[in-house]
Amino acid sequence: MERFRANLMLCAGTGCVASGATKVRAALEKELKKRGLKEEITVVLTGCNGYCAQGPVMSVLPDEIFYQSLTVEEVPKLVEEHFLKGRPYEKLMFKEPEKKLAIPLMKDIPFFKHQVLRVLRNKGLIDPEKIEEYIARDGYQAAAKALTQMTSEEVIKVIKDSGLRGRGGAGFPTGLKWEFASKVQSKVKYMLCNGDEGDPGAFMDRSVMEADPHAVIEGMIIGAKAIEAHNGYIYVRAEYPLAVKRLQMAIEQCYDAGLLGKNILDSGFDFDLEIYQGAGAFVCGEETALMRSIEGKRGMPRPRPPFPAHKGLWDKPSVLNNVETLAQIPLIILNGSGWYRSLGTEKSSGTKVFALTGAVNNIGLIEVPMGTPLRTIIYDIGGGIKKGRKFKAVQMGGPSGGCIPESLLDLPVTYEDIVKTGAIMGSGGMVVMDDNNCMVSIAKFFLEFTADESCGKCVPCRVGTRILLDMLADITEGRGKEDDIETLQDLSRDIITSSLCGLGQTAPNPILTTIRYFMDEYESHISQKWCKAGVCRDLCTFFIDEELCKGCGACLRACPSKAIIGEKKKPHKIIQEVCVYCRTCYETCKFNSIKILPAGAHEPKHMLVETKT
């Protein structure tokens, strides 16, 4: 292998590519060539680094200097300063938010400092399109160990002892799942990987598949050995073209290297693996539905038992594991169950990857030990709420989960503790919301999703979610009635108890948790016709507090319907008849002088006390 003085590990994940990583790469290569550094310094495209919000990002090895928000224009300067003059280029470094001091090293940046990387061990360090780089970082050693030195029972025992639980959401012990399938006698069994990451707000699996596809494949080889399966499928969403491409490449490389196919590593074990692309149905994340889909049918769930471990794909014993679960397997086999248990809690061992998004400063992919408090994740890693706004809730578990309020922020993140709040761990989406979000609208957003994605098999889910959605629409549009909250709760419970699969059983969770923690918002929507966040257009009126208005004119220029009048340096006014409730003025004003009052309010003065924060 060629050796270089420095490797520029440029992130080529979906996020950074969208922010212009491809152009930056071309610019870097051009500049390096121009400066005669082509032989000494190389640009490597890596998978998702995780720090998507600051993309395109790049780390320089071996110095470990981290650059962010790269632009084509800055590239010449960067190359000149860092690689010719040997002075790391401060302008593109991460700046500590308060004093704006540059932090050069990746490991010192708060976003990375609190993380423990296991699943994401290779992120930003290898070129995901080269099997050699994965192997160089101990890749396929675990598969070799499992295939040549261990029996199926031994593999299952290690995984069981590690306490690894399925990372897809429900948290079923992986070792146990494997054990069930291994005990069923059948010539044909299937090892399946669930890459149908459908929760809105979750992108861990996409990043793992893009950044480290071989880790998933290795996990599948080990799982196949454990249950004695010789065929496997990776089910990936069609919305993830890059993940499909990388996995396809990785599978081909494995066949060439003798890691897939007949007689793997001369162990006598055969395993064939292929990719199956989904076609856009959220319900296919459910295991029986996913198997129906691979069979080429409508992806509709079926009752269990029989469980897939007995009758799965084409009625053969099958095991379906999530991407993140599989990526952990090689580590556990190599390092043992005790090592794995050294992090996390008794019932939730190891680490968990989260997709941290929404109203936090540092958006991206993070990995933390189980049991880390939510507060640490949101404030230390996430860097707190954007623009110093007030934290309102964190949504976990996507449409199956719920919103966790500020009072529970010190809760450790484990399967057990999260379930107690009414949310679920889910696949790891964590969407942070600030006081600009209306919780009734958030519940409505998720119900729109589940009502649309319900496969239609069970009436309570198909019709019930629609009724819930209509009621929420009524509440947000000012037609809410006193007893609506009770009806919502009753109907939710009925849907939960009478639906066949996880989709229906969890669809009402967003409503139940928002009612539980934000009852006051429902009440103000229904009785006062007041959406305090100013999101529901029919339930708010915008006023300018004349005492606070400095007459800067920002809102006047921003208003798309020209509803604001006023002279410079004098308090402005909103002409209610023209206002379209777009909220633009509220977001533009730097002096908090725009106040949101109930629909049809006329006298702003007496209400102001209540809205001041």
Added chain:
Amino acid sequence: MADNTKILVVDDEPVVVRSCERILKAEGYDIEGALSGREAILKIEENNYNLVLTDLKMPEMDGITLIRWIRKSRPSIGIVVITGYPSQETIKDALDLGIIDYVPKPFTPAVLTDVTRRAFEWIKGKALEKKIEEEFPPSMLNELDRVVNQYKKKPGSSIPVLQRSQEVVGYLPPVIQKRIAKGLNISPAEIHSIVSFYSFFTMKPRGDHTIRICLGTACYVKGIETIINKIKETLGVEVGETTKDRKFSLETVRCLGACGLAPVMVIDHDTYGALSRKKAIDAINQYAPVGINETPAEEIEAVEGE
């Protein structure tokens, strides 16, 4: 009775020709007779018939020879066989030549009118199919057949076949679904059930460029709704529709998994992140001009500053 209902009945027995004429004339068809294969050919060369009813066993030139001639020189004419000797062999020969149906002698008026009516329906359907086929160039249909053949023997291949087919054709109208169903040897109803279930498949033609807007939680929290409204207004279409000039199709997608860049949209294969109303329209403008971006500068700042 509609146009294109001209029939020629061919039989060496005048009584059969006359009774056919009487029965079908009463139904409103334009019908003529011929008493031999030779006469029939002469008449076909002179007139435009849509359907030929012919006997099989005739002196001089038998029915099979006549059918062969018609298939070769007038392939658009539908053929129905009337025969008193429906032996396995002759009927098989005729079926191989592509006849629509056959009527055993003796027949009742009801049977004849029924068969005739169905034959015309079939011809009409065929014409429609042909018209649609003209919309898809042969190269496209060849590619489609190649895809189907490639996957044919693999169990559970309907979804990959439909995905590839949609790539080839652009969308999956009923006629394409039928062709795929036939190729895979499964019922068109089952293919349709799959196409209608998965949101990835579309039965309507798409524009040159597909705009997919993310409706994920992060994008929602960051105000994707105002952006969708702006795009809808600019393009003059609703979600799920295609612009009149077939330049853009507007779609929404559940989550693109690029939440770090929210709000996000994808045009064809390119992702556009951290959108504002102006940035979204600017991005679309790169593909085809959709009008001047009138969003005032301050509003953009406000949204971007979010």
